[in-house]
Amino acid sequence: MLDPRLFRADPDFIRKQLSRRSFDFNSRYYAELEARRKDIQVKTQDLQNERNKRSKLIGQAKAKGEDIQPLLDQVQHMANQLKEAEMELSEIQAKMTGLMEGIPNILDGSVPDGKNEEANIEISRWGESPAFDFEAKDHVDLGARNKRMDFELGAKIAGARFIVLNGALARLQRALIQLMLDTHVSEHGYSETYVPFLVNADSLRGTGQLPKFEADLFKANEDPALYLIPTAEVPVTNMVRDVIIDAKDLPLKLVCHSPCFRSEAGAYGRDMRGMIRQHQFEKVELVQIVRPEESGRAHEELTEHAEVILKKLKLPYRKMLLCAGDTGFSSSKTYDLEVWLPGQGAYREISSCSNFKDFQARRLQARWRNPETGKPELVHTLNGSGLAAGRTLIAVMENYQDAQGQIHIPEALISYMGGIEVIE
């Protein structure tokens, strides 16, 4: 959510900023609501004040043993008037909250213009794509051997976009997760955390998935509403919801491995081959809660932490700065890391690292006590995949294949694989 004070101070600035995302902000409608809100709020508070005063008088009169009937008569009719005003106020407040919750974050000044991923900017490129003297297979063909990667079985048990991994491939995915967690904990200073994989609506509203993107989620329960997490970002970031954090506890750096569940509504027919786009996948997520002035630097740092994993695995990748049209709803600035997939002959997203600034924090009421002002102020939140394990598995398979279709285990993983060096 954006700062309501900014709306009042400079609605035109907001309209202009949001138009970069092709988001049409109706500043006239907003101003209308705001004017009415002000009016009704003042009226309501006046009535409340009046009621409080008179009620106190009744109390005092009663204590002195005076006749309170005349006073009661005066107040009687106020009740309805007040109730009406209160209802009107809460109605308009709900309307405004609804409007505000549907407005995306303002983009960082460094985010380039552009409508879609074609306008994203390549920041850097790392590693050499492997030079095969044979035709590179994709992970589907590579995984078919011994049914280590079984799409039919996944479909039978659950449906399309589900997969079963067997034997060495299942272990390889686990090894990747271990490597990631260990690296972020021991080398990058994150503390590991384990969280619920089902979350309530408040949590999803806090990080921005609700109310606008309910269709992307799997709802697991009605009353109370529970949803499968689309990313560990949701439970982990919500750890600081409604919390005033001690300045000495910042920055908070958390790493969490979790399964992620996405309905992929609106992705019908896209990436149907292989395990690029699944309803369920494993991911290691990095989350940072920082002082506002730190978030720019933290964003660079967090992205580098994700890059370290790719470097350890010697997987070629490039770092992209997303353009205005491709940057997510809650994010102010996002870097995507795209790994090279020889089987597809393309770079594909394997990590997305975002700075949300105070957008999530305002929804979450996640604050810290600024020692300089002594007041609670909003923190900044960031997160990024470090990395998506399923897609990393694919990348390892495709980049480390040989002419026979065997997978060679990257050096960094051999100890996690119990010494196995090749998946035959």
Add this chain to the structure above:
RNA sequence: GGAGAGGUGGCUGAGCGGCCGAAAGCGGCGGUCUUGAAAACCGUUGAGGGUUGAUCCCCUCCCAGGGUUCGAAUCCCUGCCUCUCCGCCA
């Protein structure tokens, strides 16, 4: 799943339906004292919002949502959460 107890400020913990945003203690902050620290003493110390140039002032918040009442932390209903006992379990 069954039975009971309870949810109050950073924490502990009081609170006859009216003068309670809330006693007291602890903690925090500021000060006195001290070479410094501790102790002691004095003062101060919740959040959000409205209005204002800024104060003043006003409103809301004692788990959440409804209700009763002129007036609710206090009474009633519903929900959520926590604790204890029994059952069942990983």
